[in-house]
Each structure stands twice: as C-alpha cells, then as structure tokens.
Amino acid sequence: MxxxxxxxxxxxxNVKISGKPDGRPIVFAHGFGCSQxxxxxxxxxxxxxxxxxxxxxxxxxxxxxxxxxRSRYDSLHGYADDVLEILDALDLHDxxxxxxxxxxxxxxxxxxxRPQRFGALVLVGPSPRYIDEPGYRGGFSQADxxxxxxxxxxxxxxxxxxxxxxxxxxxxxxxxGDELTASFCSVDPAIARHFxxxxxxxxxxxDLRAVVSPTLILQxxxxxxxxxxxxxxxHREIPxxxxxxxxxxxxxxxxxxxxxxxxxxxxxxx
Amino acid sequence: MTDAAGRRAHGEIGPPAVESSFEDLYEHxxxxxxxxxxxxxxxxxxxTFLEWTGYSVDQLVGSSFADLxxxxxxxxxxxxxxxxxxxxxxxxxxxxxxxxxxxxTLPTLVNSVVVEAAxxxxxxxxxxxxxxxSRQDYELDLLNARRxxxxxxxxxxxxxxxxxxxxxxxxxxxxxxxLAGSMQEAFAATAAAVYLADESGRLELVAGAHxxxxxxxxxxxxxxxxxxxxxxxxxxxxxSGIRDGMPTAAQAMKEARFETLTATPLxxxxxxxxxxxxxxxxxxxxxxxxxxxxxxxxxQASEALARIRLQSRLERxxxxxxxxxxxNRQLLKTRLGEVLAAARRESGPTALVVLDxxxxxxxxxxxxxxxxxxxxxxxxxxxxxxxxxxxxxxRFGGDEFMIICENTTAASAEAVADRLRGAINxxxxxxxxxxSISASIGVAVHDxxxxxxxxxxxxxxxxxxxxxxKHAGKDVxxxxxx
Numbered sequence: 051m052x053x054x055x056x057x058x059x060x061x062x063x064n065v066k067i068s069g070k071p072d073g074r075p076i077v078f079a080h081g082f083g084c085s086q087x088x089x090x091x092x093x094x095x096x097x098x099x100x101x102x103x104x105x106x107x108x109x110x111x112x113x114x115x116x117x118x119x120r121s122r123y124d125s126l127h128g129y130a131d132d133v134l135e136i137l138d139a140l141d142l143h144d145x146x147x148x149x150x151x152x153x154x155x156x157x158x159x160x161x162x163x164r165p166q167r168f169g170a171l172v173l174v175g176p177s178p179r180y181i182d183e184p185g186y187r188g189g190f191s192q193a194d195x196x197x198x199x200x201x202x203x204x205x206x207x208x209x210x211x212x213x214x215x216x217x218x219x220x221x222x223x224x225x226x227g228d229e230l231t232a233s234f235c236s237v238d239p240a241i242a243r244h245f246x247x248x249x250x251x252x253x254x255x256x257d258l259r260a261v262v263s264p265t266l267i268l269q270x271x272x273x274x275x276x277x278x279x280x281x282x283x284x285h286r287e288i289p290x291x292x293x294x295x296x297x298x299x300x301x302x303x304x305x306x307x308x309x310x311x312x313x314x315x316x317x318x319x320x
Numbered sequence: 321m322t323d324a325a326g327r328r329a330h331g332e333i334g335p336p337a338v339e340s341s342f343e344d345l346y347e348h349x350x351x352x353x354x355x356x357x358x359x360x361x362x363x364x365x366x367x368t369f370l371e372w373t374g375y376s377v378d379q380l381v382g383s384s385f386a387d388l389x390x391x392x393x394x395x396x397x398x399x400x401x402x403x404x405x406x407x408x409x410x411x412x413x414x415x416x417x418x419x420x421x422x423x424x425t426l427p428t429l430v431n432s433v434v435v436e437a438a439x440x441x442x443x444x445x446x447x448x449x450x451x452x453x454s455r456q457d458y459e460l461d462l463l464n465a466r467r468x469x470x471x472x473x474x475x476x477x478x479x480x481x482x483x484x485x486x487x488x489x490x491x492x493x494x495x496x497x498x499l500a501g502s503m504q505e506a507f508a509a510t511a512a513a514v515y516l517a518d519e520s521g522r523l524e525l526v527a528g529a530h531x532x533x534x535x536x537x538x539x540x541x542x543x544x545x546x547x548x549x550x551x552x553x554x555x556x557x558x559x560s561g562i563r564d565g566m567p568t569a570a571q572a573m574k575e576a577r578f579e580t581l582t583a584t585p586l587x588x589x590x591x592x593x594x595x596x597x598x599x600x601x602x603x604x605x606x607x608x609x610x611x612x613x614x615x616x617x618x619x620q621a622s623e624a625l626a627r628i629r630l631q632s633r634l635e636r637x638x639x640x641x642x643x644x645x646x647x648n649r650q651l652l653k654t655r656l657g658e659v660l661a662a663a664r665r666e667s668g669p670t671a672l673v674v675l676d677x678x679x680x681x682x683x684x685x686x687x688x689x690x691x692x693x694x695x696x697x698x699x700x701x702x703x704x705x706x707x708x709x710x711x712x713x714x715r716f717g718g719d720e721f722m723i724i725c726e727n728t729t730a731a732s733a734e735a736v737a738d739r740l741r742g743a744i745n746x747x748x749x750x751x752x753x754x755x756s757i758s759a760s761i762g763v764a765v766h767d768x769x770x771x772x773x774x775x776x777x778x779x780x781x782x783x784x785x786x787x788x789x790k791h792a793g794k795d796v797x798x799x800x801x802x
Contacts, residue, residue: 083399087407120508125601127510127577151399190391197392197417203463204415204427204456205396250395252602253560256574274386275398299359300386301398305406306359 057117059139063105063132064112067140069097074169074319075142076100079133081151081175082249085111085236088150091308095316100146105136107153109241118241126152126252130159137167144169146319150304151175151275152249155257158288162260171265172315175276175301176284178254186255189277195250202243258287265291266318268303268311275301292318352428352449360385360402360445369449374421385447390425393417401430405445409434415452427456475613478506482617486624492516495628496527499596499621503584506613507606509598510578515539516594516625523549523595531581531599532572545595548583554614555583558603579603584614586622594625643693644700647714652722655712656775659726669768671733673723674782675703675740678758678794680719691752698751702743707736722782730765730801737761737797745795758795762786766802773802 059065066086069076076096078089086104096102106113107129122128133156137145145168149157154176161168180188181195237245265288269281278295285293294314298307346353352369356362362380370377373388386394393416405411410433418426432447485498496514503512513528523539523546530539539545548555559579563570573581580600586593596618606614639651647655656672663670677699684692696719703713703721712724723740725733744759762785764778773781781800789796 081399083396084403084407088403090407121504121510124508124510124604125577125579127601190395194391194395197390198395199392200460201390201392201396201415201417203460204417205400248602253579272384273398274394300402302403302406305403 059132059135062108062114062117063136065136066104067101069100069102071101073100074144074146075103075140076146076148077103077133077136077142079105079147079149079153079156080107080110081153082245083237083242087111088302088304092304092311095312103136103140103142108132109245110237115238115241118238120244123244123248125248126156126159126254129156130163133157133160134164134167143167146170146172148172148174148315151301155252155254158254158257158261161263162257165262168263170319171261171263172268172318173265173284174268174304174311175270175273176267177276177280178258178284179252180250186283187279189274189280190250198246198250199243202239202246255287258284259289261288266315267291267293268314269293269295270298270300270303271296272299273301354385354447354449356385356445356447358443358445363444372426372451373418379421388418390417390419405432405434415456427452478502478613479616479620481505483620486620489624489628492625492628493526495624500527502617503596503598506617507598507610510601511599513597514594515545515597531578531597532569532576539595544581544583545597549585549593549595552585552587554611556606557581560603577601582606582614584618586618586625596621641715644697644715646700646703646721647712649714649716652712652714652716652724653775656724656778659724660772660775660778662726663766663768664772667768668727669729669766670772670778671725671728671730671763671765672778672782673725673733673737673740674762674779674786675721675723675759676786676790677719677744678760680757683752683755683757687752694751695748695757698748699744702746703740706739706743711736728765729767730763730799733763733765734797734799737763741795741797760786760789760794761797762789763797763799764802765799778802
C-alpha cells in the first residue's frame with residue numbers, strides 16, 4: 051500500500067480550498083450516498099472567517115477512483131487516515147471538523163488517533179452503531195442493512211445513467227450552477243456498495259469516550275437513520291460534548307435547513 | 321384513405337373521446353401520483369397508488385413518505401434519493417421499495433420533481449410512481465446471476481494470481497510475501513502476516529507483522545496462529561467474542577484497531593507447515609464459501625512451500641557434505657577458484673590448509689562406522705568453531721578436510737593450523753571415551769607476489785605438505801610457500 055508521502059492526497063480526495071487563508075480551518079466531510087456537494091449551502095457561510103476545506107471520500111464525487119483500495123477502505127479507519135493525511139498535507143492545526151452522517155464517526159476516529167490536529171468536532175446526525183445490540187438501539191437490524199444493499203442493487207442501472215453528465219440548469223434554482231455536471235453527487239456503484247457495508251456494519255461506540263476535542267452534536271428531528279436516542283447516547287459518551295436539537299427533519303439538515311446548521315456551528319465556535 | 325379516416329376528414333363523426341375530467345385523469349392515471357411537502361409529509365395521493373398499496377387516503381395524508389418504505393429503502397431514500405432531489409431539483413427512475421398495507425413489498429420506480437413555491441417559501445415534491453415488480457424481478461435476477469458469476473470468477477482469479485505469485489517465489493521470504501499479499505487481496509484484509517515453522521516446530525515470522533503486536537518474531541503458544549495450527553482449521557477471532565475469555569488479546573486488538581482476525585493453517589505436507597494471519601479493521605463474518613477460499617489458498621501455499629523447501633534441500637545436498645554439514649568437494653572447488661581469482665585481482669596472499677586425521681582407520685576398524693561417523697561430526701564441529709570468520713571449512717574425502725583462508729599470510733595460516741591441531745587433540749569425551757585423535761596438516765601459501773597459482777597446484781602443494789607431516793611423525797604442521 052502506498053504511503054501518504056507517495057500519494058497526491060489533495061488530488062486523491064478532490065480537496066477544494068476557499069475562504070480566508072489565515073482563518074481558523076474548518077473541514078467539511080460528507081456522508082454515505084453523496085459528495086462534497088452536500089455542503090454547498092453551508093460551507094460558503096464560513097468563507098469570511100475561516101479557511102474552508104471540502105473534499106470527497108475516495109469513490110465519491112471528483113475523487114480519484116483508482117485510489118480505491120478495498121483493504122484500506124474495508125473499515126472506517128481507512129477513511130479516518132485519509133482525513134489525517136489531508137490535514138497533514140495542508141498542515142492544519144486547531145481544525146474544526148464537521149462530519150455528516152458516517153463521517154461523524156470518521157472524524158471521531160481521526161480526532162482520537164491524532165487529537166493535536168483538531169480544535170473542535172461537529173457531528174451532524176452521528177450514529178456509532180446502526181444495528182441494534184442487546185442494551186443498545188441503533189434503529190436497524192442486519193436484515194434492514196441487507197435491504198439497503200438490495201435497494202442499492204435495484205438502483206444499480208439507474209446510477210450509471212446518473213454518472214453520465216446530468217442535464218442541469220433548473221431555472222427555479224439558479225444557484226445550482228453549471229459546474230454541477232458529471233461529478234454531481236456521483237458515486238461509483240461498486241464502491242458505494244462496499245462503503246454501505248462498511249458504514250452500516252461498523253461499531254464505534256467504544257471510540258466515543260476517547261474524544262478529547264470540544265464536540266458539538268447536531269441532532270435532527272425525525273431522523274430515522276440517526277434517531278434522537280442515538281444522538282443522546284453519543285452525547286453521554288463523549289465527555290463534555292454539547293447536544294443541539296435542530297428543528298430540521300430528516301437526515302440531511304445541511305440541505306434541508308442549512309441556515310439552522312450554520313447558526314448552530316457559528317454559535318458553538320463563538 | 322380508410323373509410324373511417326375519410327369520414328372523419330369530412331366531419332361526419334366527432335373526434336376521439338378526450339379526458340373529460342382532469343380530476344379523473346389524476347386519480348386513475350396508470351401510475352401512482354404523490355405530492356409531499358418539502359419535508360416529505362404526504363399532502364395528496366391518487367387512487368391508483370392507494371389501490372396498489374392497500375392504504376386509505378386518511379392513512380397516508382399527513383404521514384411521511386419515508387415511512388412507506390422498507391427500512392433499507394428508507395436509508396437509501398435519506399442518503400441518496402432526497403439529497404440528489406434537493407440538489408438537482410429532480411430525480412428519475414429511482415428504485416424505492418414501498419411497503420404495502422399487508423406488509424408485502426411493492427418495488428417501484430419513482431420520478432420526482434421539486435416545485436418551488438411562488439413566494440419563495442418551501443415548495444412541493446411531486447412524484448410519479450411506477451409499479452416495477454416485473455422489471456425489478458428481472459433485473460435483480462440478472463444482477464444476482466451476474467454477481468454469482470463474478471464471485472466465482474473472482475475466486476478463480478484470486479487463486480490463479482496466488483498460484484502465479486507462489487510459482488514466482490524462489491525463497492521462503494518471497495513466498496511468504498506472496499501469501500500475505502494474496503490474503504489481503506482475496507478478503508480485503510487490512511494486514512496479513514505469515515509464520516513458518518522451523519525444524520523444531522516454532523512459528524517464526526517471515527512476512528508482515530503480527531497483527532496484535534506480539535513483541536518477538538515467534539508466534540506464542542496461545543496465539544491465534546498456534547491454535548489454528550493445532551486444530552487444523554481456519555480460526556476466526558472477533559474482538560467482541562474474545563473480550564471475556566482473552567481480555568489481553570482483545571485489548572491488543574483494540575490498540576491495533578482490529579476487530580476481526582483469521583488464522584489459516586497451511587496443511588502439513590512433509591516439513592511444510594505454517595500459518596497465515598489476516599486482520600480486519602471492522603467486524604467481519606465469513607460464510608462457508610469464504611472459509612473454503614481461505615483453505616484453497618492455504619492448500620496452494622502449502623504445495624508451493626513444500627516445493628521451495630525441497631529445492632533448497634536439494635541445493636544444500638549438492639553443495640554440502642551430508643554427514644558433517646561442511647562444504648563438499650564441489651563447493652570447495654568453486655570457493656577456491658573464487659578466492660584465487662580475487663587474490664589475482666588484488667595481489668593478496670592465499671592459504672590452503674589440508675588436514676588428514678591420524679589413526680582414524682583404527683577407530684573405524686575397532687569401534688565401527690557409527691562411531692567413526694560420530695568422530696567425524698565432532699571434528700567438523702571443532703573445525704567450525706576454531707576457524708576464523710571468512711574461512712571456509714570442507715570435507716573432501718573420508719577423513720580429509722580442507723580450510724580455505726582468503727587473504728592470509730604464511731604466519732597467520734600456521735597459527736590457524738596449530739589452533740586446529742590443538743582443538744583436534746582434545747579428548748573425545750562423550751563421543752568416544754578413552755580415545756583421542758590427532759591430525760597431520762599441510763599448508764600451502766601463495767604470498768600474493770606474481771601470479772596466483774591454479775587451484776590444482778595450490779592443492780597439490782598443500783597435500784604434499786600434509787604427507788610430509790605424516791612422515792614426520794603425525795600431529796605436525798608443515799608450511800610451504802609457493
């Protein structure tokens with residue numbers, strides 16, 4: 051396996067940098083199913099005060115698909131190592147890491163392995179374990195996860211057409227500009243299947259206690275993927291963490307209620 | 321022109337009936353129609369959809385569209401369908417499994433479009449839903465058939481690649497690297513390590529690192545590798561499974577960030593025996609097919625290891641004396657040629673020591689060949705421990721030995737020869753009590769001036785010097801300088 055020294059990390063993860071060059075760095079990590087486009091309604095709000103870093107996990111968006119190594123990405127540690135390599139490549143310190151969905155746990159793993167790079171963690175809709183266990187309710191059974199893989203399969207053919215350049219230019223939503231073309235929320239189907247398995251079978255409950263960075267948990271209303279009880283579990287396990295209940299419903303407040311997300315993060319960093 | 325068309329052209333009959341009511345068209349369209357608020361709350365649904373799913377309009381309006389989906393479908397909707405819809409404004413032909421009122425699943429294909437509200441407030445999502453039962457069954461059959469074919473192809477490919485890598489391995493180290501690489505490739509293992517048993521059965525690390533940080537390079541008796549080797553089966557350790565029984569190992573796995581370990585024994589064929597450990601960063605389960613693939617790789621590996629070990633044994637047999645383990649005549653000849661060639665280039669001195677045991681025939685005659693062999697092995701051990709690093713000791717006849725001393729002057733060679741005589745003179749206690757033995761030694765030295773002699777000439781001179789020592793009364797060293 052190539053070491054980080056031999057890999058162009060910024061190219062591999064399609065890292066995009068904007069904002070204030072000497073501002074406090076804030077890194078946004080997208081979850082399963084999409085790409086850094088997930089943050090397009092949130093990230094710009096931080097460009098005035100922060101160095102804003104966006105990236106795609108390998109297999110998503112504009113990442114380098116050739117870098118997909120099944121051994122490396124067979125656990126969330128591989129994704130956490132990628133995050134650390136990005137922070138190293140940009141030499142970021144006191145970083146605010148904002149992770150949505152599975153990337154919340156990716157951030158927990160990265161921040162517990164090298165806390166000195168991190169200044170704060172923002173976990174949006176985190177779940178350390180999706181599958182129910184005795185004494186723990188994650189919300190899903192193994193059969194449900196198999197059902198997700200079937201749903202992915204059923205969309206397999208549809209996905210290949212989505213990978214083709216999408217016809218854009220929705221006149222009602224002018225801010226969705228021309229740059230959203232081939233890489234728009236695109237994911238490689240075979241990689242998505244593996245990523246789904248890795249995401250939804252991981253168990254990171256024990257890793258929460260080791261978090262030492264100041265942590266904000268953003269809990270959505272009616273989020274079936276990360277229910278309230280799970281958010282409260284994360285809050286209990288991470289020492290000193292703060293939990294904020296959002297009015298936003300569903301699992302993607304970064305799209306459905308970006309202003310509320312921006313306000314909660316800004317308030318936490320103040 | 322047909323009669324009917326002709327009549328229509330002349331206005332004799334009316335146009336074909338058109339939909340008289342858009343309400344009716346909406347309700348009974350040949351697809352489901354569903355409108356939701358931007359948060360997914362169902363606002364309106366048509367009769368076709370109600371018919372297909374068995375719900376009443378009151379059951380659906382006000383509830384969440386996501387609640388209609390199977391749990392797996394809901395995850396997909398939340399992580400994929402909704403984000404794309406929100407970002408792109410529309411999605412087409414997304415496959416979503418809908419749960420009917422009777423608990424069965426209706427596979428559907430959904431087209432959705434976001435309709436912005438005129439005042440810029442939250443809009444609507446309009447969806448057209450198509451029954452995809454037959455199409456989806458067909459596609460899933462195809463997909464599953466393809467996946468089965470791919471799995472079996474993948475299996476063959478993994479085995480072929482492993483086999484090719486094993487075949488290309490000339491040494492145990494290269495073989496072990498190939499085996500570790502094959503396991504990583506086959507099972508997406510984060511790390512792999514290969515232990516091979518030495519003659520005493522100890523498992524020594526040859527490739528990779530022990531996944532749970534055992535300090536030395538020997539697999540401990542209570543390690544997963546040793547246990548797999550004892551049972552002869554593929555062993556799967558999960559951290560959660562061993563936490564109570566083996567807390568130390570479980571803690572080591574935690575620190576190494578591994579959730580699952582497998583240990584696969586190489587089936588013992590002759591002396592070939594070892595084990596390969598694979599480590600995984602998340603909890604993994606292996607079905608019977610995956611376990612069988614572990615075993616198939618191990619079988620191939622075992623055969624390859626047996627071949628490599630046989631080759632190295634044959635190489636040893638061709639170059640080393642079987643009784644004493646010293647260089648044989650063939651190797652001595654090669655080494656002497658090399659040493660003289662180097663001496664020629666560098667004009668350095670070379671010494672050749674020829675050594676013949678005194679009274680060995682008597683040992684053989686009186687005590688038998690077994691005792692004679694024991695004495696030869698003992699003498700060989702003494703030669704090995706007496707010569708200097710860099711000297712090459714060999715046996716070229718029954719009780720005739722030779723030492724090649726590179727870059728060695730006459731004085732140094734004589735000192736070596738005298739040390740050898742001293743070592744040989746020591747009592748043979750424990751080997752052949754009450755016996756002792758001595759050696760007649762001849763040393764031929766070329767001092768480096770002029771051209772170095774041919775190997776045969778140097779040997780002839782040393783051999784002649786040895787005979788002079790014999791005639792001088794044995795237990796003597798004779799040195800000649802060429």
